[in-house]
Amino acid sequence: MKRISLLFILFGCLFAQKSIVLLRFSSVNVDTVIPQVAMELFRSELTSAGYNVITDTNTCSEISCAGEVARQKRTSLALFGSLIGMGDKIVMTAYFVRNDDEIQYTDRITGEYVEDIDAMVKRICDGFYTGKPVSESATVDNITLGETYEPRRRKEFYTLGSRIGFFFPVNASVAEGSSLFGYEIIAMYETQNWMVELMSGYHGFDENESFIPIDISIFKLLSENDFCPYIGIGSGVHLLYQDIEDRDYDIIDGDTVYYPVFDEETHQLPIITAGGGLLLFRTYSFRVSVDIRGWVGVSKPYYHGINLTFGLTRRATHGDIGCCWGF
Numbered sequence: 479m480k481r482i483s484l485l486f487i488l489f490g491c492l493f494a495q496k497s498i499v500l501l502r503f504s505s506v507n508v509d510t511v512i513p514q515v516a517m518e519l520f521r522s523e524l525t526s527a528g529y530n531v532i533t534d535t536n537t538c539s540e541i542s543c544a545g546e547v548a549r550q551k552r553t554s555l556a557l558f559g560s561l562i563g564m565g566d567k568i569v570m571t572a573y574f575v576r577n578d579d580e581i582q583y584t585d586r587i588t589g590e591y592v593e594d595i596d597a598m599v600k601r602i603c604d605g606f607y608t609g610k611p612v613s614e615s616a617t618v619d620n621i622t623l624g625e626t627y628e629p630r631r632r633k634e635f636y637t638l639g640s641r642i643g644f645f646f647p648v649n650a651s652v653a654e655g656s657s658l659f660g661y662e663i664i665a666m667y668e669t670q671n672w673m674v675e676l677m678s679g680y681h682g683f684d685e686n687e688s689f690i691p692i693d694i695s696i697f698k699l700l701s702e703n704d705f706c707p708y709i710g711i712g713s714g715v716h717l718l719y720q721d722i723e724d725r726d727y728d729i730i731d732g733d734t735v736y737y738p739v740f741d742e743e744t745h746q747l748p749i750i751t752a753g754g755g756l757l758l759f760r761t762y763s764f765r766v767s768v769d770i771r772g773w774v775g776v777s778k779p780y781y782h783g784i785n786l787t788f789g790l791t792r793r794a795t796h797g798d799i800g801c802c803w804g805f
Contacts, residue, residue, distance in 0.1 A: 497530040497553040498574075501544060502537045507563030512592065516561060516570070519599040524557075527607065545579035555582065566590060572602050585611045637666050637765055639791025645681045646786070650779040652720050653687040662691070666765070666791060673697045673708060673757075681785075686721035689781075691773075693751060704761055709754035716773070718745040718781055747775045753785075763793040 500521055503513040521531045532551050538544045538558040548556035559572035567588050574583040583606045587598045605611050641664060644657040662679030675695045682688020695712025720743050753771030767789045775781040 496528060497532065498524060498555040498557055499532045499534050499548055499551040499553045500524070501534050501547060501556060501558040503558065503570075504537050504539060504560045505562070506560070508561050508568060509592075512561055512568075512595065516595055516599060519596055520557060520603070523599055523603045527603065541573065541575055541581060542579050544573065544575040545577055548575065548577035553577065568592065568594065568598075570595070570598050570602070574606055582606075583609065637668075637791040637793055639664055639765070639789055641679075641767065641769065641787040641789030643769075643785065643787030645773075645783050647781065647783040649782040650775070651687060651781070651783070652722060653682075658682050658687065658689075660785070660787070662787060662789070664789065664791060668699070668760075670702065671699050673699055673710075675712070677714075682719075688719050690717040691749070692716070693749065695751060697754070699757070699760075702760070704759050706757040706760050707754065708757055710752075712751040714749050714751065716747045716749050716775070716781070718747055718779075719743075720745075745779065745781070747779075747781055748777055750774045750776060765789075765791045767791070 500517060503516050505513045517533065521533060524531050530553075532553060534547060534551070536547065538547065538556075539560075544556040544558045548554070554577055556575045556577070557572065558575070559570065562569045562571075567590055569586065569588050571586045572584065573581060576582050585602050585605050587601055589595065589598050641662045643660060643662075645660055646657050647653060658681045660679055660681030662677050665676045667674045673696070675693075675697065677693045677695070678691060680688065680690055691714060693712050693714030695710055697708040697710030700707045700709070722741050722743055751771050751773050753769065755767055755769035758766040758768075767787075769785075769787050769789065771785045773781075773783055773785055
C-alpha cells in the first residue's frame with residue numbers, strides 16, 4: 479500500500495511539472511474577442527509543447543492571484559497577462575507564475591496588426607521555453623521568416639531611406655577638394671540571406687565637379703542578428719559633370735592678358751561597384767547602415783573612387799511617398 483501511495487505522489491509531481499493553468503488576459507482598448515483568441519492560441523502552443531493546459535475564465539492582475547489559482551488547480555504554473563491597444567499597436571504582456579508566487583518568466587511584445595497576435599504568442603512561448611526574452615533571442619528567422627502571414631512578411635523586408643557621406647575620387651577628378659559630399663536615396667529588399675538595393679542621389683556640391691549615381695546592387699547578408707555584416711557587388715550608370723579649366727587670352731594695349739575659361743563636359747559612365755558594410759537592427763522596422771564601396775568606371779575618363787556613407791531606412795508602408803529620410 480505504501481508503494482502504491484508513493485507512486486501516486488510521484489505521478490502527481492511529474493504531472494505538476496508539465497501543467498499550467500491559463501487565465502483570461504485582461505484588456506484595454508482592444509476588441510473583447512481578442513483576449514479569448516490569445517487564450518486559445520496560448521493553449522494550442524503550450525499543448526503542442528507537451529504541457530497539460532487547464533483553462534480558467536478568471537482574470538488576475540497580481541502575481542499572488544495567479545499563484546493562488548495554480549495551487550487551487552494543482553498545477554506548477556499559471557499564465558496571465560494583458561492586452562493593451564495603443565493606436566494601431568497592440569502591446570501584449572505575459573507572466574508565467576509558479577505556484578509558490580514566484581515569476582518564472584515574463585515578457586512584453588508589441589504588434590502592429592490584430593493578425594500579429596499569433597506571432598506574438600509564438601515568440602513569447604519561445605522565450606518561455608528558452609528562458610530568453612524576445613529582445614535577447616531575436617533573429618530575422620524567428621521574427622520575420624517564422625511568421626505565418628505572407629503579406630506582412632514581405633512588408634517587413636522592404637525599407638526606404640537615405641544615406642549621407644563622402645566620395646573620395648582617386649582618378650580623373652578635377653574637384654578642388656579631396657572628397658565630394660553626397661546624399662543618396664535608397665530602397666532595400668531583404669530576404670533571409672540576401673539584399674537587393676536600388677540607389678540614386680547626388681554627389682558633388684562642388685563648383686567644378688558633381689555626379690548623379692544610379693546603381694543596383696546585390697549583397698550577401700552574413701548574419702541573422704541585429705548586427706549584420708554584408709558584402710556584395712553591383713553596377714550602374716553615373717552621370718558625371720565636370721568643368722574643365724582652360725586658358726584664353728586677349729591683347730590689350732599690346733599686352734597679352736591670359737584668363738581662365740571653363741568648358742562643361744558631361745559623361746555617362748558605366749560603373750562596377752564592390753564593397754560591404756554593417757546593417758544594424760535587422761529585427762526592427764528600421765535599419766541603420768554603415769557602407770563602404772569602391773566605384774570603378776569602365777569607360778573614359780575612368781572615374782574611380784571610394785564611397786563612405788551612413789544611412790537610416792525604415793519599413794515602407796502603404797502610400798509612403800516622400801518617405802526617404804535619414805541622417
